[in-house]
Amino acid sequence: MKIVCNGKDNTMFKKNHVVRLVLIFTLIMGVSSLAVMLGGTMRARNNSYITIDPETIELVQLNAPKEGDPIAVVDTSLGEYRFVLYPQYSPNAVANFTELANSGYYNNTYVFHSESGVYSAAGAPNKDGSANDSSHELVERELNQNLWPFKGAVCVMTTTLKQSFKEKCFGGGTYYNGSRFLTLNTVTFDEDFQKELRESSESEALAEAFIKHGGVPNFSQQMTVIGQTYSGMDVVEKLASLETNNAGIYKFPKEDVIIKSVTIGTYSEKDEDTGKK
Template sequence: MKTFLKVSLILILSLIFLFGCSKEKEAEILESSLKQLNSPNQGDKIAVFDTDMGIFKIVLYDRIAPKAVDNFITHANNNYYDGLSFHRVIEDFLIQSGDPTNTGSGGDSASMVPFENECSEDLHNFTGAVGMAAFEKNQNKSQFYIIAGGDISDEMINNMKIAGYSQEIVDAYIEVGGRPTLDYNYTVFGQVYEGMDVVLEINKVKVGSDNRPEKEILIKSVTIDTFIPE
């Protein structure tokens, strides 16, 4: 019943489709029991994005979303993402990339076979979350999104509570922002832990009517590494 209510949040709040205004909010690392909002642990897998607008880093949750992470790492190690653009940018919502055709509808999984969603109670679409962008459920390939904001209204807070969200998760959404309407509908597999200012800068560029940046923003490289605390 609890899971049904959470899934129903998608319908309760709005029918937001990923390929379709709030004040600017910086995503901060919180001291929290939520793994997603804490600094990575030593040895965690990470990905370093070098882009036209700077560098940002994400931690990868291979134990929670193994198929998505394996797919992403394989693509990154094969230089699949190098030279690709952020073809969709929606202010205070997301930035999106991973399409070698640059049309918004291209890309393949590393195995050439789409894989199913890996939704989890442990990962949510907080600001900075990295998730698989798919046209249909269980049709994940190469495209991914990064949540770049979203204030949480009183109505949304109430709907999250009705849907069975814990107070800790509700409080986290209030603190850092995000898009709970995407929870349990798309696979979250990573979180930006450094360079969120770069993500927000990309998210503020001028775009056309199709949400495509007027000036192309490219990913120079994506490097897979392990986290070592400074």
């Protein structure tokens, strides 16, 4: 049975010619949003919808990186974490992220939000999470049935929703990604949540993967996933659990946490082993 996901949340909009974050940070616990993985078959009109076939899902994020895979090394003021990139599934978003990283754009940018142990948001040149221009904020969103918001997933944040008059009236539209990114930790999977997840999901493997590895099921097929952390998960956990000052939907870290640099490279088991010594 094929399933259709409809991603409508976590949208950011432009204001005063500067792309600003207007994130839906509230996590609705329960599996109501997971129901997007469980429906029937629907025609994809635009990138608001993605058809999921539970029989052919490949949970690639559970695999260790292979020799030569593209990776990103994120050096923060709290330590370093590394994630494998997925250009085969999210080519435009990965290309945008890679170009920005190689240009030094992320050097000395801010972790500007930390969500109660669940995730962090980073990559903004300004403390309030805003960008200085919109030149890298209109990359069409890419969703894929093989990529999910597991613990350690790196997702680029949605910046804009463009709709025709008809789409405004009847639904639909095209979503775009930007330069800033979330690194996911996990929500709490208590017994009731696990039970609902298992009972609701058409994919046993997907439900069990969330339960075993953690993550944020509510973000499923909402944002473009560009990578999966394979090293430095302790840093990911720290970034998601910072002490914050709350300002509306924002939870700014009380003390500045900086992304010192993001370096693009290729995975080498030899280099990884050397780095651990």
